[in-house]
Amino acid sequence: MSAKAKIIVLRKILVGEWDLLAYAYGTFGRGRILVRKGFYPKNAYSAVFEPFNLLTLDYHQSGELLILNDVIDVEFYSYLALKDYRRFLWMSKVAHIIASWISYYDSNVFDLLQNYLRMDIKNYKVFEIKLKLELVRALGIYREDLFEGEMAKVVNEIDRECRVERLEKIFLSKPAFMEISEALEKMLKRSLD
Known part of the structure; x- marks a missing residue:
């Protein structure tokens, strides 16, 4: 029996000689999709399954593995990562956060993933904290x-601010970033238990 899903590709790897295994987050949650002959030169699937792309696909399930039947629609976000190396690193960080901390589908989380992948930002520490705050709130x-204290003020400022221009101007020291990030990751870890 086949099903349809809207997904964002988080990463892909070669399996065997020509097959492609895509790690994705979508309406089925976090999962792995096998694309038979996905790396075959005459097959267009290799470019379609680039990390960060948004796809609508038809698949069937075999155990915990999803097998691709057909790709219905593609929105190419992968080209955004080609703008510069810093943008690629940011998009990779966003995909890594989702792959690490989110297992089940939540439409708010899916929308967050899309929005953060499209962002062109420079203040990575602040936006990483903002993403993690939005994830724990969505969950x-x-x-x-x-x-507490100064840390609570910084977190509240990042949490309340919605304008990219203002978030870009917030200064966050490395020790403060590490402390806030680790506390938020502990919360996210509890959601996996």
Whole structure:
């Protein structure tokens, strides 16, 4: 029995001689999609399954593995990573955060993933914290009492601000970034248990 899904490719690898295995997040949650002959030169699937692309596909399931039947639609976000190396690193970081901390489908998380992949930003530390804050809020696991004093002020400023221009101007020291990031990741880890 086949099903349809909207997904974002997080990464892809070669399996065997020509097959492609794509790690993706979409309406089935986080999963692996086998694309038979996906790396075959005459097959167009290799470019379609580039990381960061948004796809609508038809698939069937075999155990925990999803097998591609057909690609229905593609929105190419991968070209954004070609703009410069820093943009590629940012998009890779966003994909890594989703792959690491999110297992099940949530439409809010899917929308966040799309929005953050399309962002062209420079203040990576602040936007990484903003993404993690939005994830814990979307999952309903944010605790207001987690941060105190100056750290609480910084977190609240990042959390409340929605304008990219203003977020770009927020200074976040490396120790503060590490402390906030680790606390948010502990919250995200609890959501996986």
